[in-house]
Amino acid sequence: MTTDAGSSRLTTAEQAALTSGGDFWHTAAVADLPQIMLTDGPHGVRKQVSGADHGGLLASEPATCFPPAVALGSTWDPELVHRVGAALGDESRAMGVSVLLGPGINLKRSPLGGRNFEYYAEDPLLTGVLATEWVRGLQSRGVGASLKHFAVNSQETDRMRVSADVDERTLREMYLRAFQRVVQQAQPWTVMCSYNRINGVHASQDHWLLTRVLRDEWGFEGLVVSDWGAVVDRVAAVRAGLDLTMPGSDDAGDDALVRAVADGTLDPAALDTSAARVRALVERAVAALDPAATYDTDAHHALAREAAGRGIVLLKNDGGLLPLPRHDVTIAVIGEHARTPRFQGGGSSQMNPTRLDSALTEITALAGGPVRFAAGYAPDGTADEQLTAEAVETARTADVAVVFIGTAQETEGADRDTLELPAAQLALVARVVAANPCTVVVMSHGAVVLTSPWDRDVPALVEGWLLGQAGGGAVADVLFGVVNPSGRLTETIPLRLAHHPSHLDFPGEASHVRYGEGIHVGYRGFDAREQEVAYPFGFGLSYTAFAYGDATATAVDGGIEVRVPVTNTGGRDGREVVQVYASLPGSAVRRAPRELKGFAHVAIAAGQTADVVVRIARDDLAHWDPRLRRWAVEGGEYLLAVGASSRDLRTSATVAVDGDDTRVPLTAESTLGEWLADPRGGQVLGQAFAAAAAQGGGGLAGMAADPQIFMFLSGVPLSRMAAFPDSPFTAEAVAQLVAAANS
Numbered sequence: 001m002t003t004d005a006g007s008s009r010l011t012t013a014e015q016a017a018l019t020s021g022g023d024f025w026h027t028a029a030v031a032d033l034p035q036i037m038l039t040d041g042p043h044g045v046r047k048q049v050s051g052a053d054h055g056g057l058l059a060s061e062p063a064t065c066f067p068p069a070v071a072l073g074s075t076w077d078p079e080l081v082h083r084v085g086a087a088l089g090d091e092s093r094a095m096g097v098s099v100l101l102g103p104g105i106n107l108k109r110s111p112l113g114g115r116n117f118e119y120y121a122e123d124p125l126l127t128g129v130l131a132t133e134w135v136r137g138l139q140s141r142g143v144g145a146s147l148k149h150f151a152v153n154s155q156e157t158d159r160m161r162v163s164a165d166v167d168e169r170t171l172r173e174m175y176l177r178a179f180q181r182v183v184q185q186a187q188p189w190t191v192m193c194s195y196n197r198i199n200g201v202h203a204s205q206d207h208w209l210l211t212r213v214l215r216d217e218w219g220f221e222g223l224v225v226s227d228w229g230a231v232v233d234r235v236a237a238v239r240a241g242l243d244l245t246m247p248g249s250d251d252a253g254d255d256a257l258v259r260a261v262a263d264g265t266l267d268p269a270a271l272d273t274s275a276a277r278v279r280a281l282v283e284r285a286v287a288a289l290d291p292a293a294t295y296d297t298d299a300h301h302a303l304a305r306e307a308a309g310r311g312i313v314l315l316k317n318d319g320g321l322l323p324l325p326r327h328d329v330t331i332a333v334i335g336e337h338a339r340t341p342r343f344q345g346g347g348s349s350q351m352n353p354t355r356l357d358s359a360l361t362e363i364t365a366l367a368g369g370p371v372r373f374a375a376g377y378a379p380d381g382t383a384d385e386q387l388t389a390e391a392v393e394t395a396r397t398a399d400v401a402v403v404f405i406g407t408a409q410e411t412e413g414a415d416r417d418t419l420e421l422p423a424a425q426l427a428l429v430a431r432v433v434a435a436n437p438c439t440v441v442v443m444s445h446g447a448v449v450l451t452s453p454w455d456r457d458v459p460a461l462v463e464g465w466l467l468g469q470a471g472g473g474a475v476a477d478v479l480f481g482v483v484n485p486s487g488r489l490t491e492t493i494p495l496r497l498a499h500h501p502s503h504l505d506f507p508g509e510a511s512h513v514r515y516g517e518g519i520h521v522g523y524r525g526f527d528a529r530e531q532e533v534a535y536p537f538g539f540g541l542s543y544t545a546f547a548y549g550d551a552t553a554t555a556v557d558g559g560i561e562v563r564v565p566v567t568n569t570g571g572r573d574g575r576e577v578v579q580v581y582a583s584l585p586g587s588a589v590r591r592a593p594r595e596l597k598g599f600a601h602v603a604i605a606a607g608q609t610a611d612v613v614v615r616i617a618r619d620d621l622a623h624w625d626p627r628l629r630r631w632a633v634e635g636g637e638y639l640l641a642v643g644a645s646s647r648d649l650r651t652s653a654t655v656a657v658d659g660d661d662t663r664v665p666l667t668a669e670s671t672l673g674e675w676l677a678d679p680r681g682g683q684v685l686g687q688a689f690a691a692a693a694a695q696g697g698g699g700l701a702g703m704a705a706d707p708q709i710f711m712f713l714s715g716v717p718l719s720r721m722a723a724f725p726d727s728p729f730t731a732e733a734v735a736q737l738v739a740a741a742n743s
């Protein structure tokens with residue numbers, strides 16, 4: 001049997017074959033269509049040497065290991081992220097890879113999330129803006145992105161079965177919003193569905209998610225690919241809008257599709273459409289292939305170093321200990337991580353770098369004076385008394401000590417169970433600080449760790465994340481001031497894990513996780529509960545200082561324009577990330593106290609002032625109205641707070657925004673309070689009350705005029721009120737009131 005639309009000339013069996021992979025990393029060769037390669041991603045190309053599977057994660061061809069998303073996101077710099085995306089595109093193309101499996105844009109819901117190092121932020125706007133540029137950069141080179149993992153894949157525990165139970169407003173505003181932005185602004189070639197279930201439905205067979213939201217509402221034009229092994233039921237998946245099952249499925253899946261078409265349980269058009277999308281992807285990819293493509297490994301290493309340097313966040317710098325002088329100082333470099341870098345996380349993104357810089361080598365290269373090394377702890381990060389004693393002595397006899405500490409491992413497939421750094425390394429820090437008060441601590445890890453209370457005793461603290469293959473040089477650049485730090489936190493560092501908004505509902509149990517904190521993810525939750533934090537979202541120091549003038553906000557076509565003069569008042573050129581947080585005092589909707597709505601990354605020379613402009617699209621002010629089941633902008637006077645972090649707001653401005661019509665039709669189930677709050681409803685009801693009073697009845701209406709009794713009655717639906725003795729109206733009259741109020 002053949003079908004006649006889209007992928008015409010393919011039989012049903014061929015269509016079934018085309019809609020699952022040919023092997024682990026390729027589409028299937030069917031009829032005249034060749035195979036194309038899809039591979040991880042996201043921070044470097046992991047092209048498997050032997051065409052094998054996940055086994056032998058490092059058995060991949062060397063490629064540049066750019067900073068994983070945890071560090072790339074901390075740059076808050078869309079232009080830089082675009083360049084990294086383009087470089088990844090160049091490498092993919094040179095390696096014959098047509099789709100690079102990234103970016104990963106799930107929200108960092110809990111700091112324990114095992115894949116947080118692959119994701120950008122706890123905020124959907126920041127995630128969406130950066131990922132849009134990554135996709136644009138990559139796709140500008142004729143290589144497709146795979147926006148993943150769609151959706152609500154914010155934990156690794158039980159990831160193939162767990163149901164993320166989340167209300168629709170939270171889903172739309174927090175967990176889907178970055179996906180929506182990237183789809184609408186960058187049209188990724190593919191979107192990858194996640195492993196988990198959402199409100200009980202597997203993402204791979206969720207028609208609402210994959211078709212109604214993704215295609216019908218957002219206008220996605222590309223192909224939906226499954227995460228590797230995410231498909232439970234091929235027929236249900238195709239029916240839902242899942243086009244390509246990866247990796248290659250066994251023949252049973254193809255046979256099931258053919259049978260379902262034959263027995264009428266699957267609309268042939270659904271399979272035909274999916275096969276047509278695979279064909280379109282293959283044809284587009286083949287047209288873009290260039291066997292002569294190459295890339296410049298040195299230039300890409302330099303870009304990896306630039307991006308890593310810009311992703312480093314300076315958390316503390318008491319007394320201006322940093323930057324270190326390049327001459328006349330003896331530096332003790334302490335910690336195995338300085339010699340053996342932690343530069344990427346484990347799992348499907350783990351790839352084979354073209355080279356690997358250690359901080360020790362790069363500090364030695366940049367330092368003008370002697371550099372002495374001591375490992376301080378065992379290679380696995382645990383205590384070793386002799387190594388500790390040597391390190392303390394090395395620190396004592398140096399002018400300054402730089403201690404490298406970090407987590408042992410973070411990987412896809414497992415969440416973390418603690419935010420604490422290894423105790424042996426913290427004990428080492430304490431002893432080094434006691435031996436030499438001029439101590440800098442550099443941390444390497446993939447997601448937030450606790451810094452309190454030990455950071456109290458450490459004068460300078462550098463957040464070194466996982467920085468990719470050139471991270472060693474980037475750390476040296478920041479330590480010596482070759483790079484003036486400009487990275488900002490994309491996730492809150494809490495004082496304690498128990499303070500985190502997600503704490504009571506992570507990672508769930510019995511294959512369900514309740515997203516109990518709702519829209520109050522990350523800083524939204526800390527702010528709403530007025531919780532002290534160690535370092536707030538958006539925070540990061542510089543070697544210079546920035547002064548903010550008065551902000552102004554004006555309504556412009558399509559949104560709001562915020563302007564603020566920012567002056568570099570220090571002695572060094574630097575970069576500031578100007579952040580704009582919106583709130584709506586008196587809002588009728590439950591909101592976080594502040595929400596990031598825009599930001600600008602600006603380079604400002606010493607002594608100069610930049611007139612910074614941040615544009616906020618009106619759509620970004622919208623909230624999801626669960627009553628109307630659509631986006632709505634609430635009208636009113638918005639407060640735009642402008643500053644250097646979510647808790648360092650320096651100036652603000654207000655602007656009036658016209659709202660959308662959000663009137664919900666009144667019904668018999670609407671309460672007395674809702675009726676009276678509605679202008680038309682209030683009028684109609686007022687007339688009914690007056691009519692009842694004129695006829696000497698309807699005592700309840702009179703009582704409702706008493707403020708205290710009104711409070712008592714305001715939550716009563718009209719239908720229920722009609723049943724009370726002495727009601728001002730009958731059940732039949734309620735139907736007339738409803739018609740009148742909505743006419």
Ligand code: BGC
Nearest residue numbers: 040041101148149227228348
């Ligand atoms: C991961 C994806 C990855 C895929 C292919 C899965 O286990 O969740 O992120 O792209 O494998 O390696």
